[in-house]
Amino acid sequence: MALTTIEIPKRKREIIDNAVIRFCGDSGDGMQITGSQFTNTVALYGNDLATFPDFPAEIRAPAGTLPGVSGFQVHFSSSDVYTPGDSVDVLIAMNPAALKMNLADLKTNGILIVNVDDFKENDLRKAQIVTNPLEDHSLDGYRLFAVELTKMTRAALKDLGLDAKSMDRCKNFFALGMCYWLYNRSMEPTHGWLEEKFKNKQQLVQANKLAMKAGYSYCEATEAFQISYEIPPAKLTPGVYRNISGNAALALGFVAASQKAGIPLFLGSYPITPASDILHELSMYKDFGVITFQAEDEIAAITSAIGAAYAGALGITSTSGPGMALKTEALGLAVAVELPLVICDIQRGGPSTGLPTKTEQADLLQALFGRNSEAPIPVVAPSSPGDCFWIALEASRIAIKHMVPVIILSDGYLANGAEPWKVPTIDELPEIPVHFETNPEGFLPYRRDPVTLSRPWAVPGTPGLEHRIGGIEKQDVTGNIDYEPLNHEHMVRLRAAKVESVANDIPPVVPEGDQSGDLLIIAWGSTHGPITAALNAQREKGRSIGHVHLRHLNPLPRDLGDVIKRFKKVLVPEMNMGQLLMILRAKFLVDAQGYNKIQGKPFKTSEIENKIEQMLGLAPFTSPEDDFDEQAGE
Amino acid sequence: MTTATLPVYTKKDFQTDQEIRWCPGCGDYAILSAVQMVFADLGIPREKFVIISGIGCSSRFPYYINTFGFHTIHGRAPAVATGLKIVRPDLEVWVATGDGDSLSIGGNHTIHMLRRNVGLKVLLFNNKIYGLTKGQYSPTSEVGKKTKSTPFGTTDRPFNPISLAIGSEATFVARSVDVFQTHLKDTLKKAAAHKGSAYVEILQNCNIFNDGAWETVTEKEARSENIVQLEHGKPLIYGKNRDKGIRLNGLDLEVVQLGNGVTEKDLLVHDEKHPRAAYAFLLAHMEHRPGFPTPIGVFRSWDNVPRYEDLINDQIREVQAKRGKGDLAKLLRSGDTWELKA
Numbered sequence: 001m002a003l004t005t006i007e008i009p010k011r012k013r014e015i016i017d018n019a020v021i022r023f024c025g026d027s028g029d030g031m032q033i034t035g036s037q038f039t040n041t042v043a044l045y046g047n048d049l050a051t052f053p054d055f056p057a058e059i060r061a062p063a064g065t066l067p068g069v070s071g072f073q074v075h076f077s078s079s080d081v082y083t084p085g086d087s088v089d090v091l092i093a094m095n096p097a098a099l100k101m102n103l104a105d106l107k108t109n110g111i112l113i114v115n116v117d118d119f120k121e122n123d124l125r126k127a128q129i130v131t132n133p134l135e136d137h138s139l140d141g142y143r144l145f146a147v148e149l150t151k152m153t154r155a156a157l158k159d160l161g162l163d164a165k166s167m168d169r170c171k172n173f174f175a176l177g178m179c180y181w182l183y184n185r186s187m188e189p190t191h192g193w194l195e196e197k198f199k200n201k202q203q204l205v206q207a208n209k210l211a212m213k214a215g216y217s218y219c220e221a222t223e224a225f226q227i228s229y230e231i232p233p234a235k236l237t238p239g240v241y242r243n244i245s246g247n248a249a250l251a252l253g254f255v256a257a258s259q260k261a262g263i264p265l266f267l268g269s270y271p272i273t274p275a276s277d278i279l280h281e282l283s284m285y286k287d288f289g290v291i292t293f294q295a296e297d298e299i300a301a302i303t304s305a306i307g308a309a310y311a312g313a314l315g316i317t318s319t320s321g322p323g324m325a326l327k328t329e330a331l332g333l334a335v336a337v338e339l340p341l342v343i344c345d346i347q348r349g350g351p352s353t354g355l356p357t358k359t360e361q362a363d364l365l366q367a368l369f370g371r372n373s374e375a376p377i378p379v380v381a382p383s384s385p386g387d388c389f390w391i392a393l394e395a396s397r398i399a400i401k402h403m404v405p406v407i408i409l410s411d412g413y414l415a416n417g418a419e420p421w422k423v424p425t426i427d428e429l430p431e432i433p434v435h436f437e438t439n440p441e442g443f444l445p446y447r448r449d450p451v452t453l454s455r456p457w458a459v460p461g462t463p464g465l466e467h468r469i470g471g472i473e474k475q476d477v478t479g480n481i482d483y484e485p486l487n488h489e490h491m492v493r494l495r496a497a498k499v500e501s502v503a504n505d506i507p508p509v510v511p512e513g514d515q516s517g518d519l520l521i522i523a524w525g526s527t528h529g530p531i532t533a534a535l536n537a538q539r540e541k542g543r544s545i546g547h548v549h550l551r552h553l554n555p556l557p558r559d560l561g562d563v564i565k566r567f568k569k570v571l572v573p574e575m576n577m578g579q580l581l582m583i584l585r586a587k588f589l590v591d592a593q594g595y596n597k598i599q600g601k602p603f604k605t606s607e608i609e610n611k612i613e614q615m616l617g618l619a620p621f622t623s624p625e626d627d628f629d630e631q632a633g634e
Numbered sequence: 635m636t637t638a639t640l641p642v643y644t645k646k647d648f649q650t651d652q653e654i655r656w657c658p659g660c661g662d663y664a665i666l667s668a669v670q671m672v673f674a675d676l677g678i679p680r681e682k683f684v685i686i687s688g689i690g691c692s693s694r695f696p697y698y699i700n701t702f703g704f705h706t707i708h709g710r711a712p713a714v715a716t717g718l719k720i721v722r723p724d725l726e727v728w729v730a731t732g733d734g735d736s737l738s739i740g741g742n743h744t745i746h747m748l749r750r751n752v753g754l755k756v757l758l759f760n761n762k763i764y765g766l767t768k769g770q771y772s773p774t775s776e777v778g779k780k781t782k783s784t785p786f787g788t789t790d791r792p793f794n795p796i797s798l799a800i801g802s803e804a805t806f807v808a809r810s811v812d813v814f815q816t817h818l819k820d821t822l823k824k825a826a827a828h829k830g831s832a833y834v835e836i837l838q839n840c841n842i843f844n845d846g847a848w849e850t851v852t853e854k855e856a857r858s859e860n861i862v863q864l865e866h867g868k869p870l871i872y873g874k875n876r877d878k879g880i881r882l883n884g885l886d887l888e889v890v891q892l893g894n895g896v897t898e899k900d901l902l903v904h905d906e907k908h909p910r911a912a913y914a915f916l917l918a919h920m921e922h923r924p925g926f927p928t929p930i931g932v933f934r935s936w937d938n939v940p941r942y943e944d945l946i947n948d949q950i951r952e953v954q955a956k957r958g959k960g961d962l963a964k965l966l967r968s969g970d971t972w973e974l975k976a
Contacts, residue, residue, distance in 0.1 A: 238976040259962045286953035288960035296746035300713035307717025460684045460702035470705025
């Protein structure tokens with residue numbers, strides 16, 4: 001018998017700098033897992049990357065409908081990555097609803113992979129699509145691959161004895177396999193993950209491996225794919241890296257803070273999107289003595305943490321905007337009794353329930369002022385998922401040093417987004433000295449350290465230190481109840497001065513980019529990525545721009561005013577109506593301009609660049625609102 | 635042989651130099667005095683006591699007792715105390731609260747503290763009125779009560795705090811009265827000895843805004859006819875001449891007159907360890923029931939339910955025994971890592 005050799009077509013392999021892939025489908029299609037697996041694989045390969053998971057608030061909206069669409073975007077590169085990418089090179093759409101919701105972000109001539117098996121009349125109807133886009137030439141501007149994902153997955157798994165439903169659950173791994181071929185990536189890391197994940201379900205391990213292999217082989221065999229891509233590893237600073245999300249980094253940061261301080265960590269929390277992962281993560285670290293308390297409500301979450309701080313623990317509470325609103329009275333108590341506490345507000349769109357799974361930065365004024373009377377609290381904000389680790393340490397350090405509650409303002413984008421994070425060594429972590437008062441000689445509960453203005457941390461159980469504290473106004477030094485007018489003013493000013501003294505430890509402001517010039521961008525939080533990318537692009541064009549990204553929002557760095565004076569104009573991009581802008585204008589009497597996007601989505605680099613050009617008189621004026629009008633007019 | 639030396643205290647050791655700001659004649663004074671005496675008698679080092687309170691007249695309690703004390707915010711004392719107790723299970727943590735603080739604004743924390751069985755002793759000062767805000771009705775005020783906020787009478791059905799505590803699966807539930815010093819101290823000592831949550835309702839007179847609210851219970855002439863003392867293992871018998879009793883009748887209780895063939899043997903014998911909630915509810919609901927006396931004493935005392943703070947700390951110890959104590963450097967490098975060489 002003669003052997004016939006089928007010649008595998010020699011495909012072109014192109015080396016490129018970066019790519020943006022978005023997986024999207026029904027929330028039951030496993031898009032978050034698919035995206036995370038792809039991310040993990042490219043991270044292990046050594047690419048720099050940023051991710052943007054975008055999922056609905058509903059756990060399972062009716063299958064195939066527009067509200068049920070879940071997406072995961074990853075931007076990976078051989079050079080520095082600051083954002084998940086403005087637009088995508090490859091879009092994998094598992095159904096018509098996903099296609100409809102995401103097509104606008106696909107680049108012209110981008111790769112579009114759709115599951116043609118889910119484009120039947122009924123599927124189109126569920127997505128409120130009248131004519132089949134696969135047939136009406138509306139997709140002509142893209143490299144369309146209409147793949148029989150469901151059918152081919154079933155064919156690959158036919159011998160495993162799984163029912164149709166279980167087989168169909170593997171089709172996301174068929175798509176993942178295709179992407180691995182497309183970007184010349186090994187399937188090994190995902191194999192390892194499957195074996196660990198389904199340790200006791202060998203059939204599922206096999207099924208997913210087979211589906212992934214089938215997707216990979218399909219690309220290899222079909223002539224449709226004429227080109228595959230290679231993105232070499234990035235030149236990151238040498239060291240050990242891991243991929244980390246903002247919430248996981250916060251949790252690790254708190255464990256590190258507790259270890260450095262040598263005191264137990266207590267988290268009081270009530271589940272709320274997008275903060276719950278902090279609770280999930282910390283509940284795993286019992287070997288570090290971490291205590292997690294899922295409280296009956298947001299108020300008990302913070303007040304139990306206050307009780308834990310009173311007992312000498314590092315008290316933490318994690319929440320999002322609606323939970324912050326409920327915690328405000330307790331925040332005032334922590335201010336009054338001067339106990340260390342860290343409050344994590346993982347911001348989301350509001351008001352009220354708002355957009356639980358979408359990002360926003362609109363809790364800044366709430367964090368700064370959202371309490372009755374004069375109740376100043378230091379506020380810090382991380383600028384990237386990895387920075388969440390360091391901000392947890394910084395917040396804990398301030399809280400303990402000054403005996404104050406400290407608010408961390410993260411957001412949904414940082415919380416769920418991930419990036420490669422250079423793992424620090426223990427020596428690189430800051431010291432967090434703790435002093436518990438033990439000497440009864442001359443002890444007074446509100447006697448202050450002259451530099452930090454903090455009162456002693458005198459925990460119950462210490463002989464001879466019996467004393468009373470409370471939310472009621474008290475006399476300085478003794479802590480006795482005191483309603484005297486002058487004492488009250490003294491205490492109000494003292495609490496403010498104590499928070500202001502936190503600025504003693506804030507390093508001098510050094511703008512990224514130019515140190516003086518035409519335009520200064522001042523921003524905070526998760527906008528760091530797109531602003532940095534825009535800053536680099538604009539400076540390459542010879543424009544004179546500096547960028548200050550504030551980690552300390554209260555108190556502000558002492559030299560910020562001087563830095564502002566070195567620039568002609570000031571731009572403040574924020575995912576809110578201009579809250580930091582309001583503070584800067586009030587504090588520095590500067591005619592700063594806001595750039596505000598309130599769409600539950602991060603800024604695109606192009607949006608910031610466009611705004612920079614407008615400020616420099618190089619482009620006509622538009623705003624994100626105009627984009628919104630265009631979309632609404634569709 | 636060595637003997638452990640227990641500290642010897644007197645009531646004075648638990649008094650503070652603070653000016654007491656309760657109205658003269660307030661029932662709170664009697665409660666304060668009883669607590670100071672009980673603390674002195676417990677033989678526990680003074681620094682081990684912590685009193686946590688919320689807001690209200692009763693919540694000024696910590697300022698007047700020379701231990702650690704924390705006057706928190708309205709209704710939240712159980713939550714603050716829970717955090718404290720989890721971190722420091724060795725401390726004796728007492729919560730001072732009132733009917734508004736514990737049953738209205740802090741109702742949620744109260745029931746969750748009780749179901750978890752956190753080792754806290756709760757003193758519920760029940761005067762059936764809001765005193766510190768000057769005279770509005772409370773969640774324990776009787777229907778129709780005319781107060782500042784209800785000039786035509788309340789339309790709210792009141793809570794029965796004992797019933798609420800039992801419904802929350804509390805492991806120790808008792809009632810005493812501000813002016814019954816001996817009974818009160820005795821009850822507090824039992825609460826102190828209980829390992830889990832101990833909820834003690836103290837009927838307390840607000841002589842300014844709700845004077846005489848507990849008159850039927852406290853009035854010398856009437857009290858023996860209107861109170862039945864719950865004593866473990868003893869029949870429910872009461873009356874000036876100890877001639878009345880409580881008898882079980884099907885799924886209900888009835889008041890019976892002793893004599894004419896009815897003897898003590900027919901009466902219900904109190905069992906504070908009774909495993910069924912229905913039993914404790916029957917006792918709790920005697921209050922305000924026409925013709926029935928108000929029970930005081932320990933309604934329930936379950937001693938086989940583990941304390942919340944012990945469960946949490948045991949779990950940590952178990953994980954540490956299994957995995958070893960956490961190594962931070964290892965933790966930071968956990969998950970999928972890769973190394974970039976210079």
